[in-house]
Amino acid sequence: QSALTQPASVSGSPGQSITISCTGTSSDVGAYNYVSWYQQHPGKAPKLIIYDVSNRPSGVSIRFSASESGNTASLTISGLQAEDEADYYCTSYTSSSSSWVFGGGTKLTVL
Amino acid sequence: EVQLVESGGGLVQPGGSLRLSCSASGFTVSSNYMSWVRQAPGKGLEWVSVIYSGGNTYYTDSVKGRFTISRDNSKSTVYLQMNSLRAEDTAVYYCARVWADTGTFPFDYWGQGTLVTVSS
Numbered sequence: 552q553s554a555l556t557q558p559a560s561v562s563g564s565p566g567q568s569i570t571i572s573c574t575g576t577s578s579d580v581g582a583y584n585y586v587s588w589y590q591q592h593p594g595k596a597p598k599l600i601i602y603d604v605s606n607r608p609s610g611v612s613i614r615f616s617a618s619e620s621g622n623t624a625s626l627t628i629s630g631l632q633a634e635d636e637a638d639y640y641c642t643s644y645t646s647s648s649s650s651w652v653f654g655g656g657t658k659l660t661v662l
Numbered sequence: 663e664v665q666l667v668e669s670g671g672g673l674v675q676p677g678g679s680l681r682l683s684c685s686a687s688g689f690t691v692s693s694n695y696m697s698w699v700r701q702a703p704g705k706g707l708e709w710v711s712v713i714y715s716g717g718n719t720y721y722t723d724s725v726k727g728r729f730t731i732s733r734d735n736s737k738s739t740v741y742l743q744m745n746s747l748r749a750e751d752t753a754v755y756y757c758a759r760v761w762a763d764t765g766t767f768p769f770d771y772w773g774q775g776t777l778v779t780v781s782s
Contacts, residue, residue: 554706587768589707596756596775597699597707602768640707644767649720651697651709651767 555580555641555654562660568629571657573641574622579652581622585644588617588626591656592637601626628659636661664688664771666757671776674747682742682776684757692735695760697769698742700753700778708753711742712760725751747780754778 556574563569573580573588580586588601599608601617604624614635617626624643628635641654670682684696698710711721711731719731730743740757754775761770 584766587766589769591707596772597769598772599761599768599770602761602770603764603766608770642707642709642768649712649714649718650722651699651712653699653707653709656706 553652555643555652557639557641557654557657559655560658560660562662563628563631564662565631565633567631568627569631569659571626571628571639571641571659573624573626573654575624575643575652576622578647579643579645580619580624580641582643582646584619585646586617586619586624587642588615588624589640589642590637591640597640631661633661635659664759666759666771666773668755668757668773668776671755671778673779673781675782676748676780678747678780679743679745680747680778682744682755682757682778684740684742684773686738686740686757686759689759691733691738691740695762695767696731696733696740697758697760698731698740699756699758699769699772700751701756701775702750702753705753710755713740715762744778747778749780752778752780 584603589597591597697712733740757773758769759771
């Protein structure tokens, strides 16, 4: 199963908004609400920030939002803060094979 | 409070074996889907394996026939037995709980990871 496609890097200034895309196929991203997003700071474990395409777990800032159109999911971070600088990964469950596929990850730099 | 603590990583020669453990607390392992996800040095995340609450197990193609996921409900521990290890298996291995109640299966809790290095 091929990895989902994410841009390698994005950047933005404090206060700005950025969007990270995640492109898959009709078997994963486009199949159902299986997309989730994770934030990973250097040397730390990933943290779930979005599930069911656009839902935030308790405690995750409302500055994180997400959507999906066709085979592409998108994560938007508004009001960028220095603490948002991290790697971001999308993933999708694939029901037909009971497996998960991750995107290659996007490094967010806050300028 | 949900906690996952991995152990068992280390340096192993190519062709060798290693067993990783994931000790869980704050929830019942047997009632949840539990997974292993790895991250090679400087690389992205890669799903490795899952064990469902019913006991079914699934693996990514590159580890099929070499890795085995299992659990000991009495110890609230999930294992990953890794045999015939290769250099490309070098990675930090994370234990993660699958949030199955959502019906969309995100990984809601993660351990801190344990490093496996395969090298001669």
